[in-house]
Amino acid sequence: MVFKLKPEFRPQNVSHVAVPALDALLHRLGATQVQQKFPHTLLPNHEKPGTVDLTLVYQVWFEKDALVEKAQAALLRTGMLEYAEPLYYRAPLYQPNDPLADSTAAAGQYHLKAIRAYQAWDVTQGDTTVLIGVTDTGFRLSHQDLAGQWQRNYQDPPDGIDNDNDGYIDNYRGWDFADNDNNPAANGMVQPLHGVHTSGAAAGRADNGVGIAGVGFKCRFLPLKIYPGTATGRFAGYEAIVYAADHGCKVINMSWGGAGGRSQYEQDAISYAALTRDVVLVAAAGNTNAELDFYPASYDHVLSVGWCGATDIRSTNATYSRRIDLIAPGESVYTTWGDTDSDYVRAGGSSFAAPLVAGAAALVRARFPQFSAEQVIAQLRATTDNVYQLPGNAAYVGKLGTGRLNVFRAVQANNQYAVRLTQRTLSPNKPIYQLGDTIRLTVRMQNLLQPIANLTVTVTSLSPYVTVQQGTFNITAMGTMAQVSNANAPFRLQVAAAAPINTSVTLRYRLTNPASGYQEDQYTTIRINPEYVVLNAGNLALTLTHRGSLGTDGLGSDKGEGIRYQGGTSLIYEGGLMLGTGTTTRVSSRLRNDRNGVDADFFSEAQTTMRRQTLLADQEVTGLLRDSLPTATRNRTVGARVRQRGYSWAQGPHRDYVTLEYDIKNVTADTLKPLYAGIFADWDVSDYNRNAVVWDSVRHLSYVYNVNTPSAGYVGIQWLRGGTPSSYAIDVNAPSTSSVALSNGFSRAEKLRTLSNGTRQRTAGLTSTNGTDVAQVVGANLPYLAPADSVTVTFAVVAAPTLTQLRAAADAAIARYTQAQLLPVRSATIAPTWQLYPNPTSGQVRVEIPTSFGGRQIEVLNSLGQMVKQQALAGATAVLELQGLPAGLYVVRIHGTTGDVSRRVLLTR
Structure with a gap:
């Protein structure tokens, strides 16, 4: 990974990460090597x-x-890093056609005529000092159309x-970044000749009486191999980009990439x-026949290229999107092949x-x-x-860029208008917006x-789920390279009250200048109505998903904002609701399993949403x-419907916890006996391998902290109501022979064990002075749940800077819940068997109560304890x-001659 x-x-000392705390953490995390990635690059300007x-x-x-x-x-929790990320693999983008194309055919390079390259060469044939960095699978530098076109590094001959x-020994012929050597020849394990084809299309030697002509004519290319030829090599596209930039390339070609994974x-x-x-960075936009973001083509500062055929119609397998800048011929592009020094091929795809x-x-x-690169x-x-x-192309308006490449116009015209959206700022700044949100949008144009003078920028929403309340920005005059902003009068947007989950909304910015006839559309997107809500009225911000997960929607998901205290990094690695029953393996969860995957038992029946009008909490x-x-499911799941609720408060002493309530209904035909309900949480407080779990039996609170720091x-989970409390502390690093060993996954049997074991396994990480990687399950054990009946189980997620404050927050959660401030219930003096x-x-409820109870009156109280209905019994x-x-x-409360009884009832619509 990189950070x-x-x-x-x-x-x-740039030879290592000379920050003691970070060095020590990397050592504890098992890092085998740390190396500065780009020691020779320029500092920012x-x-x-x-x-x-x-x-x-x-x-x-x-280690693997x-x-x-x-x-x-x-690493992110240290606060020392801007980011820490895995290194992605990006694939080359095509498989070539039959290599037996006729290299003497008159129509061999139809694309040169289509893009008017011949006329462009009458204006300029380029220059040998303009260098194209070709980042690809490998090259045949002896090919007759490449031999005189690649750039030698005479400053470092092979000696x-x-x-x-x-920092590179003998990089005379470019470099192989994948295998870390000075031989960029086509010896790769993945499409080894791909780089031969792309380099020929860009810079194949023209005017030499043989083969083909690359569009760049006299411009040369630097061969940069980024795919491995050995099992120990690795993809290295971005290292090659930095190298190309540092070694004089004015253009870089990237005919590779992947969807998503920004x-x-x-x-x-x-x-x-x-x-x-x-x-100038140029990237292929992909061969996916879909509308999507494709990287590196969709990154900022990259010229994203889609592809078409000889008739300028979008190719069937071409990616299309509003991030594409232009299209160019990509069907049957005639270029160098690479099996010999004189062979050629017709190749297809955005790679060409x-x-x-x-x-x-x-x-x-x-x-x-x-001209600058921009x-x-x-x-x-x-x-x-x-x-x-x-x-x-009618169905793809705005999704093929500004049109098809015309090289002649590009090198001839010097009177074009081009104003670009270079920055946008959304306030409030969120990764995804909730229903009903108001957004202020500030843009910077260059x-x-x-x-140009008297330019109007008009923003329009292309979705009914976002409306533009103020969407015009008038610019009086802009000189070349000038920048202006609408910061003094931002655009105003309103998210609708209803929209499908995870909706992407496209905003169109139309630039118009009637005097010159200049008009151009540019696009950005925002996402609304996520598959989760964030309870953040107080100090604790907790993500609750539609499917019962906490933090994110399952292991490895980016749907969610974690669980954070006072704006810090997320404290949770994985968490969520678990239900279990019986004595075997009937467990329902959306948590990791023992099959290198995730159990996805819970699904959403009704979206979890924030209430507009609140009664009980902020x-x-x-x-x-x-x-x-x-x-x-072959008896693997429980068979329950769960109404989940969450409550968060802004004022002390209640700002350090979030209450989670689960109404669980048995939807099977059998009695669930017993029934277990609990929350699993794999917490990571600071250095995750130095954590410990402690059970506070007085408060029914299981909490986690870093023993070294x-x-x-502190953070933890507290049982508040429902059945008998249980707590199971897990040492994630425990050997595979342990009763619960997360090192080899989390089986259904292990999940049920953590739910059903009471409070016998209360601590983890305390036997070692350095702690360990820990997780916990805090639950409730219920003797039975009859068919169609329901039970309520309630927990609080609590966090605080100190143990004293954590205990105070837990006490406040108990007080609010049990003192009739959240869900008031008057305890019965007599509890006879009765039915509701x-x-x-x-709407309709039948009440049955033994005659011996002597019932006289029925009362119905709302969640504030206010009587809303009464009738005689x-x-x-x-x-x-x-x-x-x-x-x-x-x-529902019943007054009788021998006392009172009460029971909750859930009214649905």
Whole structure:
């Protein structure tokens, strides 16, 4: 993985991470090697906003069995890092067609005519000083159309010495970053000749009387191999990007990538090349036949290239999206093959559209040397041919960029307009917005080419779920490279009260200038209505998902914002509701299992949402989830429907906890005997391998802290109501022979064991002075639950800076709950056997009570303890009508001659 230090923690000795606390943590996490990743890169230029410092990036290696996600979370909790991320693998993007193409065919390179390359070469044939970095699988540098086109490093001839002191020995012919040697030949295990094809399309030698001509004509390429030729090698695309930027490349081609998996480390490498080194980065947009983000093509400062055929119609397998900048021919592109020194191939995919654009970018750089990389990209976008009038592209308007590449216009025209959205700021700043949110949107625009006056920017929502309340920004005048912002009058957006879960909303920015005829559309997206809610009225911010998980929606998910105290890093690695019954393995959860996966038993029946009008707390959420019937899962699940509620308060002493309430209904035909309900939490407080679990039997509170650094805070789970409390402390590092061993997964039998073992396993991590990696299960044991009946179980998640404050918060949670402030229930002096059904109910409830009780009156109380209905009880049975009341939880209380009894009832709609 990689991590980036915050600038204030820059080490004095760059050969290692000379921050003692971080060095010690890495050692405890099992790091086998730590190395500064880019020691020779330039420092940021503060006159160029957005430039990054790559000298702060380090790569760390772990043993194969290390929990990288845990290490990532532990590193982030130090507060010393800007990010810590896994290193992603990005695949090359095509499989070539039959290599027996006729190299003498007149139509062999139809794409040169389509993009008007021949006319462009009448204007400029490029220059040998303009260098294209080709990052790919490998190269045949002896091919007749490549031999004179690749850049030699005469400063470091092959003599076994690093003559130019750049950290690479004998990098005369480029470099193989995947295998870390100086031979970029095509010896890879993945599409080994792919780099031969892309380099020919971008920079194949023209005017030599044989084969093909690359678009770049005289421009040369630097061969940079990024895919391994050995089992010990690794993908190294971003290392090659930084190298290319530092070794004089003005254009970089990236015919590789993958959908999703955005990485800040990768964006940093891109930003360094584009902003610090002024490089034009060109990337293939993918061959997915879908609308999606594709990386690196979708990163900022990258020219994203889609592909079409000879008729300019989008190719069937081409990715399309509003992040694409332009398209270029990608079908049957005639280029160098690589089995011999004189063979050629027709190849297809965005892998070959991208190098055509890279070659064009090199020509623009030669023709207009005063242009910055941003201006070159703007020029290429501004001079395309419109393809949206073609019927075959009608369904993709705005999703194929500005049109199809026209190299002639790009090198000829010097009178184009191009204003770009370079920055947007949303306030409040959230990864995803809740229903009903109001958003302020500030944008920064930059004019990259000709001066322009009286430009209007109008933002429009392309979704009915977000409306624009103020969406116009008028710009009087902008000179070349000038920037303006609407910070004094931001756009205003309103999220609708209803929208599908995880909806992406596209915002269109239309730039218009009637005097010049300039009009351009640009797009950004925001996400609304997540699959989770965040209870954050107080100091504790807790994510509760639609399916009962805490922190995120399952292990490895990015759906959720964790559990955080006072804005710090997330304290939880994995957590969520567990139900169990019987004595075998009937357990329902959305937690890790023992099959290298996750049990996904719970699903949402009604979205968990924040209540607009609250009665009990400053924030209240409610949702409905259930599992599958055991008859459908070979008796692996419980068979329950769960109404989950969450409550959060803003004022002390209640701001340090969140209350979670679960109404559990038996939806099977059998009595669940016994029934177990609990919350599993794998906490990571600071260094996760130094934690301990302690059970406070007075407060029914199981809490976790760091034994080496108690000042890192305390967090835990408290039982408040329902059955008999239980607590099971888990040593995650326990050997596989232990009764519960999470090192080899979490089986259903182990889950049931943690739920059913009472409080006999109360602590973990205390036997060692250094603690361990811990988890806990806090639950409730109930003797039985009859068919169609319900029971309520309640917990509090508590966090605080000190143990004293944690105990005070736990006491406050008990007080609020038991003193009738949350769900008031008057204890019965006599508890005879009596029935109240159905429960939950949609309106009508039947009450049956023994005659000996002497019942006289029925009362119905709401959650505030206020009486909302009463009726006389004339005999042993009565029908109670609740249709006129709002949905929610009520208490039915019966006054009798021998005392009072009460029971909760859930009214649904």
